[in-house]
Amino acid sequence: SLQSNSTYPIVGVLLSLTDENGREIDAAKEILEGIKFAFHEYNSDHSEKIGIVISDIQRDKTKIIEAANNFIENNDIRCIIGPVFSDDVRNALKEIDRSNLCLISPTATDDDLVSLSEKFYQANPSLTDRGKIFAQYLYYVENKRSLAVLNSIEGYSPLLAASFSQEFERLGGKIAAKETYKSKSFSLAEQMTRITAISSSIGGIYAPISDGSDAKAILSQMVQSGLNIDIYGNQDWFLGKGFESSPEISNKLTFDSDYFIDFNDNEFKQFSSLFKKNSGMEINRNVLYGYDTAKYILTVLRNIDPTRKNIKYKMESGISVTGFHNNISFDLDRSNKFINIVRFNDGVFELVDKFRSGY
Known part of the structure; x- marks a missing residue:
């Protein structure tokens, strides 16, 4: 094992940089480059260094178990970043759960991971949490009290619709209509007719999509139905097409996203170069x-004093750290409280807010 008896604390990094056939996984390598750069920057600025040890677990359960146990046994390792895939996280947690090490995944989004271990922290909110936090935003910030929900029956669209509706109603809001459609079918006339009939009494439509092509179908059907109200969605609207053909509606589109990169921001430009x-x-x-x-x-x-226990306490104390793609903050729920609120305005996506859930 990695008994290094180092004079400084170390963060373990557990990533599948290659798959079981030895093929490189680009996304994981890019994530690792970001991690390494943060440590490079930190150690250039601070006399008290923090080290990293990187283990390539290769999408292999045996390797994950071995690497996790090496990290657990090495007292210099104070916490773990990774893995990036939900199934790798699952396998790692079987070992990590019986230790006092915390594990924070940058990207794993499965809903049940947080419930598998008190040692697990989800930096990228699960889909259920995104629906829930966005409902809080619409209720508290945009003061919406009545909405229609329109979702496809495929993909994660139903999951988002359910978690959003449940939270919106829990807060005291009303879901005045629930409509579903088959993705890529482009037949939304009946659903829109029913929503149009109640349009004067609702503050908008929540329409989470799981395929970008459905964005165009929804917008063009709204135009045909003469339905000119606010539309809310999820980050797949980034991939939507057809905004240019219905400008009067596009400026009414707001959605949540786990990332937003402001390429024009000076600090970001500097960081990027x-x-x-x-x-x-x-x-x-x-x-x-x-x-x-x-x-x-x-x-x-x-x-x-960066002991494993103190790190856990500090993470759960609610400390918020500003990030480029999103901010990060946890409480006892151990899932990131922040989502980005994005609006489509005159042909461009703009960041409205990095919104922190109050619950």
């Missing part, structure tokens, strides 16, 4: 998932 100089790579959202998660952990490790 430093990163490119250092790694030879262009920044993308995977790099930022890794960088922001590592920056969060490095912030947690500062100004405390």
Whole structure:
């Protein structure tokens, strides 16, 4: 095992950088570049260094178990970043759960992971949490009290619709209509007719999609039905087409997303060129998932005696760390409280808010 008896604390990184056939996994490599750059930056600025040890687990259950146990036995390792895939996380948690090490995944989004172990922290909110937090945003910030819900029966659209509706009603809001359709069928006339009939009494439609092509179908059917109300969705609207053909509705589109990159932001531009100089790579959202998660952990490790227990306490105390793709903050629920609120406005996506759930 990795008994290094180091003079400084170490963060373990558990990632499948290659698959079982030895093929490189680009997304994981990009996430790792982001993690490494955060440590490089931190150690350049601080005299008290923090190390990293990286283990490539290769999508292999045996390797995951072995690597997790090596990390557990090495007292210098104070917490773990990774894995990035939900099934790898599941396998790692079987070992980690009986230790006092915390594990934070930059990207695993399965709904049940947080319930599998008190040692697990989800930096990228699960789909259920996204629906729930977005409902809080619409209720408290946009003061919506009555909405229609329109979802496809495929993919994660029904899951988002259910978690959103449940939370919106729990807060005291009313779901005045629930309509479903078959993805890519482009037949939404009946559903829109029913929503149009109650349009004067609702504040908008929540329409989570799991295929970008459904965005166009929804917008064009709204135009045909003369339905001109606010439309709310999930981040698959980023991939939607057809905004240009219905501009009067497009400016009414707001959705939540686990990432938003403001390429015009000066701080981001500066960061981007430093990163490119250092790694030879262009920044993308995977790099930022890794960088922001590592920056969060490095912030947690500062100004405390960084024992495994103290790290857990500090993470659950609600400390918020500003990130480029999203902010990160946990409480006892151990799932990130932040989502990005994005609006489509005059041809561009704009960040409205990084919204923190109050519950």
